[in-house]
Amino acid sequence: MTLSAFAQAVVDGVLTGGVYALMAAGLTLIFGVMDIINIAQGIMVILGAYLSYELSAHVGIGLLPGLLLTVPAMFVLGVAIEFGFMRRLRDQDRTQMSILVTYAVAIVIEGIVTAVAGVDYVQLQASYVNSSIHMLGFYLPDIYLIGFGLAVALMAGLYFMLYRTKFGHAVRASLQNRTAADLIGIDVSRVRTISVGIGVAVTAVGGMVFGATNAFNPNTGYDLISRLLAIVILGGMGSIGGAMGAAIFLLVINDVVAVWWSPTWAPLVYFAALVVVLSVRPRGLFGRAAVRAQ
């Protein structure tokens, strides 16, 4: 393998890592604030992609402007799911029950998407889906650059929200100690509802970029869940920057092994790396002990 192929694989890994971070950001937020494993994250990515598809193919609204509609729509969906199901789970077995509830939610969403859109594969099209810029001897695809840019912008936005706003203060307080947050007058259940809404809303952006880089149908979401969970756990639950770091770390490993050795062994190395890191550092690469008692 030549050095340039290696470099190309690293560049690919970093760029696709951005897309995965976009898809996982919402998951880590919900995870951190609610202690909920959202099995429906995969189908939510696909739902976001379908919303973008319907707008661009049938209404004529482009992918990027379309986000102004799909993001609020997904926010409403997230709030509705939290309000309808997640808040009914009791604290002591919330994590376990959340797997059931969100799996059921995933089945319902898959059924609705199948009924409306059918099972034929579709892919999002736009002028920037196939174009690329030439830089340092590499062709960098515009859609991945856009995805990476969106990921950085969203991470920064979420960081700002969590650490510079009153709402973020409330989120962090209820994340660390619910009872104490209650005592200092924070409306914990409202904070949770809005956090889940934001988490699902962010997924709309991930869905758009995924749908522009992959053909998808309602069943595609299941292939994503395991990878997204891996990223969230490796990054440390609730750590937005950690999700970004973990996504890039895992995708670079994946792509380098695929190019260097064999694509069929790449995911195996990917999951093995995850298991090794977690058995040494159970709270993930970037997780802080304070986020969640292990």
Add this chain to the structure above:
Amino acid sequence: MSILRRPALAAAAVGAALAMAVWAIGGGDRANAASGSAPITIGTSLSLSGDFSSDGVAFQRGYELWVADQNKAGGLLGHQIKLNVLSDASSPAQVVSNYERLIGSDHDALVFGPFSSLLTVPAARIAARYGYAFVEGAGGAPSVFGAGLSNVFDVSLPVKLNLVTFAQWIASLPASERPKTAAYATVNDPFTQPQLPLAQQILQKAGVKTVLSKVFPEEVTDYTAIAGQVASAHPDVFILGAVDVPTVSAFTHVFIQQHYNPKAFIATAGPDQGAAFVNAVGTGNENGIMVPNGWYGGFKKADSEKMVAEYIAKYGGTASGVNADVAEAYSVGQVLAQAVNATHSFDQKKIIAYLKSGVTLNSVQGPVKFDKLGENIALKTLTFQWQNGKLVQVLPLGGAGTVKPLFPKPAWQG
């Protein structure tokens, strides 16, 4: 909470009990022997959800079109046909219970195969147990024919020969035009993997150097690294072993982004999926991409053209947009009907003996003749190419209805 819980609990218990009762009763014997001129039932199980769902739906349409046509022409031996499609959600357990239901419980007169080589063996084993002929259109992997079953008949092409026509054409090009290098990448799948080595052998013998050969896993959701490696190797010919649209589409998008355009690009499946394929790669980018198959929407054959016209009348679209699965399914019906008519019975033993007799039958995909494993040896591998928005037949050169291949492949539309 307790006010809510008690009636709900009772309701849940009653519901569960009812479901169990329905299940036990519903499974009861429903004889469906062909007597007098009562309608007969043909049963099948298809993947209407799960991994194979897009193919499953196309198969259902093919079966339904054939049933409608056959009924219009008087049915089978004077019986009108009812099609009973069960859903198997791409699960082997469900496929087993479904064929037990179709054959063991309902005693359907005939059964059609499911979709995918992976589900064919479990289904065919049940049919074999009951002595049923198992005619199918989508179980062409060597693992199916190696399973020691004497009742399986696949009306479609045996997949291992799929790329041979294409490879021979490349090898036959004059030395000055002939590509110098080739790359091979295939998904880890029993349908695609047997196809590539044969093509590679033929091309290497003709002096086409292999610059890259890779196998990638099935559940990839990101192809940039693999496709990028192909693009940077810059082979003249790229042969892709794929089972679905997303794989071909992902490679295509990366190639465009990397400004790499092979002189010839063929994928084992994906480009045959009609409109769904064009939609995924982006209109215009399909131009010049090839696919081997036994059939395409513009196939020049009277019964095929009639079927395509009916398909378009019912589901819309264009001839090029008709999924090849539709023809595979339709052929299954045609072949079974010919066996039933020739033997004048629904006797499975006679049907199996007839199909094994070496007789040549007709289907929308072309002639059908089974060897002793149940492979169709009469069908020739054709190769198709997308040209200006239409899928046209290009190989073998000079065949009926063929046009000249676009070579080298035109530039991407972007």
Add this chain to the structure above:
Amino acid sequence: MSEPGSGAPGAGMHAIPAQPPPARRAPVLGAIGVTLAVFAAFPVLFTDPTTTSIAFFTLIFMISATAWNIFSGYSGYLALGHAVFFGSGAYAVAMSAKSWHVAGGWPVFALLPFGGLIAGAIAIPVGLVALRTRRHTFVVVTIAIFFIFQLAATNFGFTGGTSGMLFPIAPFSAANYNQPFYYVALALLVATTFVSWSVRRSRFGLQLLAIRDDEDRALGLGVKTRRVKLGAFVLSAVPVGMAGGLYFYFVGQVFPQFAFDPLFDLALALMAFLGGLGTVAGPLLGALVLESLQQYLTQTFSSDAIYLIAYGVLFLAVILILPRGVVPSIATLVRRRHAARSHPAGTMPEPRLRETAA
């Protein structure tokens, strides 16, 4: 959702039904006898092959969910990777049948313990690695290990790769083909249920429950938590391995993506939750209802979109109405009725682990 004791720190996560008093043991034994008789007579009463086929698959899931519950239900560690054992057991049986030229029919059933043994052997290193972590991390580590096995089965040559492996054909007649499989599965189910019940009543079982309620506290009280967890993990893997061998022998062929199916992992968890996690009867009931209903509904509804929506909605309704599963909810109901008769309102004792453990 105010459950008894939910607010108190350190209270049992799940109420544990107390041992039935001696006077109530006879009816319990009678009920078990009747249930067993119904299961044994079922394929004789309902000979229809669709029914016996669905019944067989239902038994497989009852075995697997019960075995899964021995570890996950009692210890509170949510394992989403038991398909590793299901698939390994299947491959072990398929490979040994092939290399030892075992004829189809009853001899293959004799290989099932070997499948269980291999599954148990694999569970030791898997458990040693995965049990270093807790909670969410444990869940994800089991998922990751699961994918490593699925990919390995696809990539290695000795597993037959993507073409999978064939089982020898059983020479049973078509009409009675399902019965031998059914009775072997039933025997395995009885054995697995007995193990689950014995663990639940043993000191070992109490140690697992202590880990579920508060692992650090259990460690402080002298429970050898690592050894106990690993023991339960291996014990729960063995029946799943045997069930996997039996399942794929019935299907006839084993492929990596079906042997190592992530939906299998989810299915076990759903069944145990629905019936009642950590109870002996819960996973049995959950698997019985879910698997049979799912097979029947999938077969019946030709429109999958509507089926998916109906299934999901039904599921959500059950989870929200019976958050602890069917068996504990009924047990609570019965106890409340009982208590209402013998105690004045409001003085009913709350079931607590410490009371039963003492």
